[in-house]
Each structure stands twice: as structure tokens, then as C-alpha cells.
Amino acid sequence: MQxxxxxxxxxxxxxxxxxxxxxGKDVYYVPGGKREAGETDHQALKREIRExxxxxxxxxxxxxAAVFEAPAHGHAEGTTVRITCYRADYTGSIAASSEIEDVGWLDYSARDGLSAGGRMIFDWLRARGEL
Structure with a gap:
């Protein structure tokens, strides 16, 4: 398993x-990304969100906030994604960078347009009464 x-x-x-x-992607995801060598979770999350x-x-x-594991969208069968989720306040105005085609506020009705991991996050938030 990868x-x-x-x-x-x-x-x-x-x-x-x-x-x-x-x-070029067909699904929405919760913003974030992967750590670079030597980064803490906080450092990596801040860098990814800024980018x-x-x-x-x-x-x-x-x-x-929580951790979710699901089949990785767009990867070979048997590939799993582990998504460690954090909450935080922010400064500035949210805008899509050059690598992002679209940014939007999604309600629960958007669930089917997400990866398996995204659907798990949506279900968790809905169970908590947040979506």
C-alpha cells in the first residue's frame, strides 16, 4: 500500500x-498539501495555504481537528491518502493563486463533487452540525 x-x-x-x-482536476478538495523536508505540520500548512x-x-x-484516511483520488488502486486537518484563523483576502482554478464556499450539497477523503470530511462536519 502506498x-x-x-x-x-x-x-x-x-x-x-x-x-x-x-x-486540470475534476474534484474540489480542502485546501492544503504535503510537507517539505524538515517542515512541521504548522509550517507546511501555512506555506501551502499561502501558496x-x-x-x-x-x-x-x-x-x-481530525485525521481521515481514504482511497487517493486519481492514483493507482491501493493508494491511500491520510489527511490531517487543522483549523486556524487567517489574515488577508482569500484569492486563488496561479495553481488554483477555482475557490468557493461549499455546502453539503457539493459532497458528490469531492474526492473520497473530502466526502469523509464533509460527513464528519455534517455530523457535528457544521455543514
Whole structure:
């Protein structure tokens, strides 16, 4: 089994979660990405969110939320993605970077347009009354 280890930023406002879709991709995902060598989760998450959404996460508000594992979308069968989710406040104005085709606030009705990991996150948030 191959494991892809990713970090994600959960930002829920008014019953909707912030989602992003990269160029050439057919599903939305929760913004985030992979660590680079030597990075902590917080450092990697801050870098990825800045690169994708042009905003800065506020250091002392970053807190762990949950971990999900699911089949990795667009990868060979048997590839699993582990998504470690954090919440945090941010500064700046959310905008799609050059690697992101679309950013949007998604409600639960968008669930079917997500990867398996994204659907798990949506279901978890819905069970908590957030979506």
C-alpha cells in the first residue's frame, strides 16, 4: 500500500466550507498539501495555504481537528491518502493563486463533487452540525 500524507485547513463559515480545485482536476478538495523536508505540520500548512489561497494563517490559532484516511483520488488502486486537518484563523483576502482554478464556499450539497477523503470530511462536519 502506498500512503500519501497530506495536511488540510478546515475553514467553515455559515454552514459552508472553503474548497479549492486545481487546474486540470475534476474534484474540489480542502485546501492544503504535503510537507517539505524538515517542515512541521504548522509550517507546511501555512506555506501551502499561502501558496494556494494568498492568505496567512495566524500561528497561535492553528489547532488540530481530525485525521481521515481514504482511497487517493486519481492514483493507482491501493493508494491511500491520510489527511490531517487543522483549523486556524487567517489574515488577508482569500484569492486563488496561479495553481488554483477555482475557490468557493461549499455546502453539503457539493459532497458528490469531492474526492473520497473530502466526502469523509464533509460527513464528519455534517455530523457535528457544521455543514
Amino acid at each position: 500512503l500519501i500524507d497530506k495536511l488540510a485547513w478546515l475553514r467553515v463559515e455559515d454552514g459552508r466550507i472553503l474548497g479549492a480545485r486545481s487546474y 494556494e489561497l494568498c492568505i496567512d494563517l495566524v500561528d497561535d490559532t492553528i489547532e488540530w
